[in-house]
Amino acid sequence: xxxxIQSPRHEVTEMGQxxxxxxxxxxxxxxxxxxxQTMMRGLELLIYFNNNVPxxxxxxxxxxxxxxxxxxxxxxxKIQPSEPRDSAVYFCASQMLAxxxxxxxxxxLTVT
Amino acid sequence: xxxxKQNSPSLSVQEGRISILNCDYTNSMFxxxxxxxxxxxxxxxxxxxxxxxxxxxxxxxxxxxxxxxxKHLSLHIVPSQPGDSAVYFCAASLSGxARQLTFGSGTQLTVLP
Numbered sequence: 001x002x003x004x005i006q007s008p009r010h011e012v013t014e015m016g017q018x019x020x021x022x023x024x025x026x027x028x029x030x031x032x033x034x035x036x037q038t039m040m041r042g043l044e045l046l047i048y049f050n051n052n053v054p055x056x057x058x059x060x061x062x063x064x065x066x067x068x069x070x071x072x073x074x075x076x077x078k079i080q081p082s083e084p085r086d087s088a089v090y091f092c093a094s095q096m097l098a099x100x101x102x103x104x105x106x107x108x109l110t111v112t
Numbered sequence: 113x114x115x116x117k118q119n120s121p122s123l124s125v126q127e128g129r130i131s132i133l134n135c136d137y138t139n140s141m142f143x144x145x146x147x148x149x150x151x152x153x154x155x156x157x158x159x160x161x162x163x164x165x166x167x168x169x170x171x172x173x174x175x176x177x178x179x180x181x182x183k184h185l186s187l188h189i190v191p192s193q194p195g196d197s198a199v200y201f202c203a204a205s206l207s208g209x210a211r212q213l214t215f216g217s218g219t220q221l222t223v224l225p
């Protein structure tokens with residue numbers, strides 16, 4: 001298995017632009033999680049899906065952030081418009097039932 | 113309010129010795145605990161876990177101890193190897209069909225050759 005796949009690995013964009021991060025979970029996993037890692041706040045959960053349905057989005061910082069999971073093999077995290085304070089590493093993780101989560105390699109986002 | 117705390121941001125240990133990483137939690141409802149290891153430019157990798165019904169779980173060089181009364185868990189690595197140098201995160205979760213994890217801030221372990 002290829003593991004959790006995220007794209008792009010690096011994204012540099014200007015303030016105000018739309019950013020879309022992509023994630024392909026491990027096949028057969030039924031839960032998907034989006035995290036953000038910053039120096040100040042560490043690893044924080046943004047949103048998670050169970051069987052493609054958003055369950056808890058209380059970690060999404062603002063309305064500028066949105067996430068979708070149109071099917072079991074794909075999810076997106078969109079930031080529109082982006083701001084410099086959104087600069088961070090964004091991780092996607094997937095999970096089968098109630099077992100451990102498997103993380104992707106992350107997307108390093110820089111907003112200038 | 114940090115529900116999972118790792119109070120030591122860094123730890124240095126000599127190769128061959130024991131590494132002990134500590135973690136404290138405040139929510140007594142947490143029933144499952146995990147340790148993840150993270151290398152630079154990679155995502156966290158699952159290392160070992162323990163259910164709240166146990167007080168010890170061992171996997172090779174890695175052992176996790178859970179003290180529920182003290183709300184404390186620790187990860188022991190014996191013997192430590194230079195390849196163990198990484199950031200270690202502890203995480204805790206509640207029962208449920210999807211285990212939502214609450215992470216500590218991480219401890220940078222450096223194993224000196």
